[in-house]
Amino acid sequence: MKSHTCTCCKKRRQENRMKSVYYGLFQNHFWHCLECLSTAKNIDYTKLFDSTKVLLAQELDMSNANLGYKISSKNNIRINSLLKIANVLDVDIVEFFRQ
DSSP states (O other), X not given: OOEEEOTTTOOXXXXXXXXXXXXXXXXXXXXXXXXXXXXXXXXXXXXXXXXXXXXXXXXTXXXXXXXXXXXXXTSOOOHHHHHHHHHHHTOOGGGGXXX
């Protein structure tokens, strides 16, 4: 049987003691052990974003800091950067402009 590492507590567990949870905001699945899911209010979502941002930066072939700078609300991101991000996330660019 497969095992996975819990995104929250970092413990490795058998797949039957875990659940894959899809987060639409991150366009990704994350594994959580059943113990962490039972106390969902304690899940640190910033860790999820940080790990997703690192993977996204790698896919875009740029540093994590550069990606953070580009997507900061203080900056005006260029359309070609948005297109690259949308392609990596496999989403329509229109999704970035919906409220």
